[in-house]
Structure formats: C-alpha cells, structure tokens
Amino acid sequence: MASVSLPAPPVTISPASEAEIYRKAIETHGSPLLVINPAKIRRAYRSLNDALPGVGLYFAIKANPHRAVVKTLAECGASFDIATSGEIELLREIKVRGDNCIHTHPIKRDKDIRDALRYGCTKFVVDNLEEIKKFIPYRNRVGILLRVSFPNPNSPVDLSKKFGCTPDNAIQLAETATEMGIKIKGFSFHAGSQCACPENHTHAVERCAELLMHYNETHEQNMSILDIGGGFPVPYDNGTPDIESFCAPIRNALKLLPEHIAVIAEPGRFLVADAATAVSTVIGVADRCDGRWYYLDDGVYGSYSGRIYDHANYPIRVFSDETSVTHPTIMAGPTCDSIDVFAENINIPELKIGDLVVGEMMGAYTNATATDFNLFPRAKIIESTDAAF
Amino acid sequence: MNRYSETLYDAWGQSFAVDKVLFETHTDHQHLVIFKNSHYGRVMALDGVIQTTEADEFIYHESLTHIPLLAHGDVKKVLIIGGGDGGILREVCKHKNVESITMVEIDNAVVEMSREHLPKHSDGAFDDSRFQLVIDDGANFVAETEQTFDVIISDSTDPIGPGEVLFTQDFYGNCKRCLNPGGVLVTQNGVPFMQADELISTHERQQVHFADNTFYTAAIPTYVGGVMAFSWASDNKDLRAQNLEIIKARFEQAELAVRFYTPELHLGAFALPGYIQEHLK
Ligand SMILES: Cc1ncc(COP(=O)(O)O)c(C=O)c1O
Numbered sequence: 001m002a003s004v005s006l007p008a009p010p011v012t013i014s015p016a017s018e019a020e021i022y023r024k025a026i027e028t029h030g031s032p033l034l035v036i037n038p039a040k041i042r043r044a045y046r047s048l049n050d051a052l053p054g055v056g057l058y059f060a061i062k063a064n065p066h067r068a069v070v071k072t073l074a075e076c077g078a079s080f081d082i083a084t085s086g087e088i089e090l091l092r093e094i095k096v097r098g099d100n101c102i103h104t105h106p107i108k109r110d111k112d113i114r115d116a117l118r119y120g121c122t123k124f125v126v127d128n129l130e131e132i133k134k135f136i137p138y139r140n141r142v143g144i145l146l147r148v149s150f151p152n153p154n155s156p157v158d159l160s161k162k163f164g165c166t167p168d169n170a171i172q173l174a175e176t177a178t179e180m181g182i183k184i185k186g187f188s189f190h191a192g193s194q195c196a197c198p199e200n201h202t203h204a205v206e207r208c209a210e211l212l213m214h215y216n217e218t219h220e221q222n223m224s225i226l227d228i229g230g231g232f233p234v235p236y237d238n239g240t241p242d243i244e245s246f247c248a249p250i251r252n253a254l255k256l257l258p259e260h261i262a263v264i265a266e267p268g269r270f271l272v273a274d275a276a277t278a279v280s281t282v283i284g285v286a287d288r289c290d291g292r293w294y295y296l297d298d299g300v301y302g303s304y305s306g307r308i309y310d311h312a313n314y315p316i317r318v319f320s321d322e323t324s325v326t327h328p329t330i331m332a333g334p335t336c337d338s339i340d341v342f343a344e345n346i347n348i349p350e351l352k353i354g355d356l357v358v359g360e361m362m363g364a365y366t367n368a369t370a371t372d373f374n375l376f377p378r379a380k381i382i383e384s385t386d387a388a389f
Numbered sequence: 390m391n392r393y394s395e396t397l398y399d400a401w402g403q404s405f406a407v408d409k410v411l412f413e414t415h416t417d418h419q420h421l422v423i424f425k426n427s428h429y430g431r432v433m434a435l436d437g438v439i440q441t442t443e444a445d446e447f448i449y450h451e452s453l454t455h456i457p458l459l460a461h462g463d464v465k466k467v468l469i470i471g472g473g474d475g476g477i478l479r480e481v482c483k484h485k486n487v488e489s490i491t492m493v494e495i496d497n498a499v500v501e502m503s504r505e506h507l508p509k510h511s512d513g514a515f516d517d518s519r520f521q522l523v524i525d526d527g528a529n530f531v532a533e534t535e536q537t538f539d540v541i542i543s544d545s546t547d548p549i550g551p552g553e554v555l556f557t558q559d560f561y562g563n564c565k566r567c568l569n570p571g572g573v574l575v576t577q578n579g580v581p582f583m584q585a586d587e588l589i590s591t592h593e594r595q596q597v598h599f600a601d602n603t604f605y606t607a608a609i610p611t612y613v614g615g616v617m618a619f620s621w622a623s624d625n626k627d628l629r630a631q632n633l634e635i636i637k638a639r640f641e642q643a644e645l646a647v648r649f650y651t652p653e654l655h656l657g658a659f660a661l662p663g664y665i666q667e668h669l670k
Contacts, residue, residue: 089418092415092418092420093415095415095420097396097437098396098436098437099394099396099437114549114553117549118436118549118550119436119437120396120436120437121396122396122397122398122399123399136586137586138549140398140400140583140584140585141397141398141399141583141584142399143399143400183400185399
C-alpha cells in the first residue's frame with residue numbers, strides 16, 4: 001500500500017461509446033499507448049508566442065525528448081534549450097542548427113562543452129566560478145549567461161535550490177569572469193516549474209533588470225540578454241491561470257529592460273503537456289479494505305512517472321454508462337512496487353478487466369522520465385491529430 | 390536567398406550566400422555540406438565550420454607544402470595526415486624529386502566525395518603513381534608504421550571535433566618517431582587571434598619532442614580572424630634559418646607552378662607578430 005495518500009486527480013466519467021476511438025488505437029498499436037497530438041503542440045506554441053511577443057522561445061527538450069515533439073516545435077520556428085549531448089544528437093538528426101540552441105545545464109564536463117561547440121551551439125549557462133573556469137580554453141568562442149537563483153518554495157518543483165548564484169553575488173561573478181577573459185552576455189533564471197502565479201517571474205525580471213542596468217552602467221562590457229527560463233503552468237486542475245493572464249504581469253516587468261536587451265525563455269511543460277494522452281488497460285481488479293483497486297498496464301514507472309518526479313496529478317478519464325453507483329477507487333501500475341499508484345481517493349463506476357483508462361495532459365515529464373522497471377515495456381508512442389487526443 | 394553562417398564564435402562570424410547545394414550529409418554525428426558561392430566557388434563546411442573553398446585553398450595548401458619541402462631541400466618521402474580533399478597531395482606532387490607520398494585518411498568517403506565535388510583540389514593527383522592511400526586513423530598510423538618520412542604534413546580538422554587526436558602529445562611524439570633525421574613536421578594550427586590556447590598547447594606538446602619548435606603564418610580569407618598559424622617541429626634548427634639565395638635556387642630548380650608561394654614569403658612567414666610571440670615565451 002502506498003504510504004502517503006495522494007490528493008484525488010480530476011476525474012471525468014464519459015459515456016462508454018466514447019471509449020471507441022481509444023479502443024481502436026490500442027487494437028491497432030497495442031496497450032499501453034501514449035498518443036501525441038502535434039496540432040496541440042502548435043497551438044500551445046502559438047499561444048505562448050502571443051502571450052510573450054518578442055521573446056525567443058527555446059523549448060526545454062528535457063520536458064519531452066520525443067522526436068515528433070521536437071520536430072513539430074522546430075517546424076513552428078522554436079529554438080531549443082539543451083542540457084546534454086544526447087539531446088544534441090536528437091537535434092542533429094532532425095537537422096536543427098546549433099546556433100538555434102542554448103546549453104542550459106549549469107554543470108558540464110569538458111566533453112559536454114566540446115560536443116556543444118562542435119555542434120555549433122556557442123551559448124552556455126553557468127552559475128559558479130568552477131564552471132566559469134571550464135570555459136577558459138573556449139573563451140573566444142562562447143557567449144555565457146549567468147544563472148541567478150530566486151528560490152520559489154511555492155512552486156511544486158523549486159529549481160533554484162540546486163542551481164543558481166545569489167543576486168548579490170552575480171555582479172562579482174561576472175567581473176571575475178571578465179578578468180579571466182570570459183564575457184558574460186547576460187543573466188538567466190528559472191523561476192520554478194508549474195508556477196502557480198507569475199510573481200516569482202516578475203520579481204526575478206525586476207531584480208535582473210536592475211542588475212543588468214547597473215552592470216551596463218558601471219562596466220565597459222555590455223550585457224545584452226535576459227533568459228527568463230521556463231515554469232509556465234498548464235491546467236492539470238481548475239486553479240491554474242490561463243497563459244495570457246499569467247504572462248501579462250511578466251510582459252509589464254519586461255518593459256523595465258532597456259530596448260537593446262534581447263529576451264528569451266525556456267518553456268518546457270507549457271508547450272507539450274496538453275499534447276499527449278495516455279491510454280492504458282485494466283489488467284487486474286481487487287477489492288481491498290480501502291477500496292477497489294484497479295491494476296493498469298501503465299503506471300508511475302512508465303508514462304505516469306511524473307506522478308513521482310514531477311508531482312503532477314494528471315486528469316483521469318474512464319468510460320461507463322452506469323454513473324449512478326460509484327466506488328472508492330485506487331489506480332495502480334503493473335509493477336510489484338507499492339509506490340506504483342497514480343490515482344487515489346477517487347470515486348468511479350465499476351470497471352472490468354480489459355476496460356480502458358485515459359490519462360490527459362500527459363505530454364510533459366512523462367515518457368521523458370519513464371523507466372524499464374520490472375522490464376515492463378514502456379508505452380508505445382504514436383502520433384495522432386484526432387481531436388480525441 | 391539561402392545563407393550559410395559559420396557557428397565558430399558566439400560574438401561574430403562569416404556568412405556565405407549559398408547559390409546551390411551540391412552535397413549534404415547528416416551522418417556519423419556530423420553535418421557536412423558542399424555548396425557554391427559566387428565569390429569563393431565551391432565551399433565545404435563541416436559542423437558549422439568552413440573547411441575549404443576553391444578560391445582561397447591555394448594559400449593554405451601551398452603554405453603547408455612548399456615551405457617545409459623547400460626548406461628541407463631533399464625530400465624523398467612525404468606523409469600526409471588527413472588531407473582527404475587532395476589539395477596537399479596536389480602541391481606535393483608538383484615536387485618532381487619526391488619519390489613516395491603516403492596519405493592517411495580516416496574515411497575513404499572523404500576522398501571519394503572530394504574527388505567528385507571538389508575535383509580542382511586534387512586536380513588528378515590521386516592518380517599520381519607515387520601516391521599511396523591508407524585508410525586509418527592518423528594517430529594510429531604514426532604509432533604503428535615501420536616507415537619513415539622526410540616531411541609529415543598534418544592537414545587536420547579543428548581540435549574540437551574529429552581532429553582532436555591529431556593535437557595530442559602522443560601524436561607529436563609518434564610523428565617524431567617516424568621522421569627521418571633532419572625531417573620536419575608541420576601542422577594546421579588554427580587562427581591564433583581567436584584561438585590562442587590551441588597555439589599554446591601545441592607549443593607545449595611539441596617542445597617536449599623536438600629541438601626546434603615554432604610557428605609560421607599565412608592569411609587565408611575564409612579562416613577568419615587574422616593569420617592562420619602552422620606549427621613547425623624539427624630537430625634541425627637550420628631548416629628554417631636558410632638564406633634567401635638557397636631557397637630561391639631550390640624554388641627555381643623545382644619549377645613549381647604556384648600562386649601564393651615565393652621564396653621571400655617563405656622566409657617572412659616565420660616572422661611572427663608580437664601578439665603571437667607573446668604566447669611562445
Ligand atoms: C534550466 C531549465 N530550463 C527550462 C526548464 C523547463 O521548465 P518548465 O517545463 O517548467 O517550463 C527546466 C526544467 O527543469 C530547466 O531546468
């Protein structure tokens with residue numbers, strides 16, 4: 001039994017007839033499936049582009065490194081946030097040019113730097129002196145951004161804990177870098193992922209604007225870029241602001257920047273979360289003291305991995321025409337580990353072995369972090385532009 | 390209109406109008422393209438870096454070939470490491486007294502592609518009877534071969550990339566091992582104004598093995614950023630301190646058809662600007 005009880009995910013009970021399209025998909029491709037809808041990626045790209053006009057969008061590949069996803073975004077005109085040589089290989093395969101990328105992993109081996117340079121990516125992010133020193137041999141080739149940390153304990157994923165220098169330290173680090181012949185082109189921050197409100201972004205933009213202007217007034221070297229990171233939220237549940245209202249205050253804060261400062265962002269989740277749907281099959285049922293357990297052929301070691309790593313609570317859809325009688329229900333994955341539970345505290349009508357369960361908004365940090373635990377095969381990934389997905 | 394922009398440097402770079410793409414591959418973790426440009430003719434680029442162009446390759450190939458060969462004066466056996474486009478080979482073939490030319494290329498595809506798409510680089514030299522092609526890693530070849538040579542020319546790609554093994558201390562040591570007494574090793578060594586560290590590390594690594602180690606330069610328009618440096622490594626200090634009359638006499642006797650090389654330039658090429666000398670102290 002899972003030791004910590006999870007909050008209930010949003011659940012939709014749809015008429016049994018609506019399961020048909022999902023059933024067809026698994027009859028053709030097998031179960032479990034993860035269905036990517038490129039049309040939704042394009043839509044998300046357009047809406048973020050509209051909400052942040054003039055901001056260069058660098059898709060954070062880590063959110064979903066599937067080839068179809070990356071290809072779709074390349075076609076939309078996105079640039080890319082890369083963190084590893086593996087991500088570089090993927091971009092090479094789909095013929096994205098290196099000068100369209102920024103390497104944002106703050107900690108790099110010499111080989112990582114060389115791989116990126118060889119690929120033609122000359123922009124890098126660092127956050128401490130040891131990392132700056134690694135660029136001395138490449139100082140004439142690179143443009144470096146300094147990552148500043150703005151802790152965000154209210155975001156489910158606080159990315160300023162592990163990386164980033166403090167704002168108070170930033171100017172001094174930039175000066176030390178200049179003394180070593182390394183030019184700092186600007187600042188970057190990452191306000192946290194799935195941010196509930198834009199205040200951390202606006203605060204960080206304001207502080208970075210101050211730092212940038214102060215630096216440019218007092219130094220010969222001019223900074224020219226602000227990278228506002230990712231963190232743009234998606235509505236897993238009803239409490240999430242829409243992207244236009246989330247970005248409006250950020251747009252305002254960006255007005256503080258002098259005109260010559262280029263602004264870029266590294267959205268991951270927002271561009272892809274809505275674009276994937278998981279389809280899995282009930283393979284076992286048990287009535288236990290805490291409710292009815294359904295065992296699915298996908299779980300937290302597979303597509304629902306973000307349930308653990310990303311703290312995401314994906315909306316669940318089941319199909320039944322018997323909506324009058326419901327049971328307290330727990331949905332678990334197929335592995336033998338008791339942590340493998342992806343929905344608890346829900347009430348749904350009875351399902352049978354062979355019935356389908358659909359997970360929605362499963363495009364970000366899902367297949368990206370899936371494992372092969374127990375050697376259960378991962379969900380097959382297919383593409384579809386059908387509106388059901 | 391299509392353009393090809395070099396991605397060597399974040400702060401600046403050169404860009405070409407692409408009149409026509411002649412060849413392009415995205416295999417083996419690299420991107421290679423050959424295109425036509427109205428000023429530079431056929432241009433070959435690898436992973437965002439210009440490798441060679443028809444218009445200015447003669448400056449590079451003549452510098453890397455005629456300076457060591459005429460400085461030595463009695464070259465019979467030449468080893469070319471890399472150089473798959475055939476440009477160095479073409480220049481070496483102009484020396485009638487050379488008896489054998491071995492070229493070590495890591496991949497025959499480079500040679501085939503160059504013969505087809507950059508035919509002026511080799512200009513028939515691949516068919517010269519003195520020429521022998523070895524398909525092997527250059528670093529491996531010099532570590533294992535029993536043969537010895539009077540001149541070794543390393544015509545490699547940049548050290549960030551597939552050419553990395555051709556910039557190691559071991560490679561230089563192995564080159565020395567297969568040089569005849571009084572022989573000379575020359576290597577492509579980047580543009581010091583932008584890549585000073587490359588020059589410094591080569592100097593550190595070659596000094597260990599050779600009594601005389603310096604650089605000479607030539608300005609090649611599409612290797613942007615000022616003059617390109619070529620390393621010079623030999624145990625015979627006199628090779629690069631010849632008087633002009635001797636070089637002139639050898640040049641006349643060799644009857645080379647050249648467009649860049651002159652005996653005066655040969656001696657002048659070793660005169661280094663202050664900003665390069667500073668790195669060699
Ligand atoms: C450096 C960096 N940039 C961008 C992102 C993407 O964040 P999000 O998916 O919240 O937009 C991440 C996520 O971990 C990150 O670490």
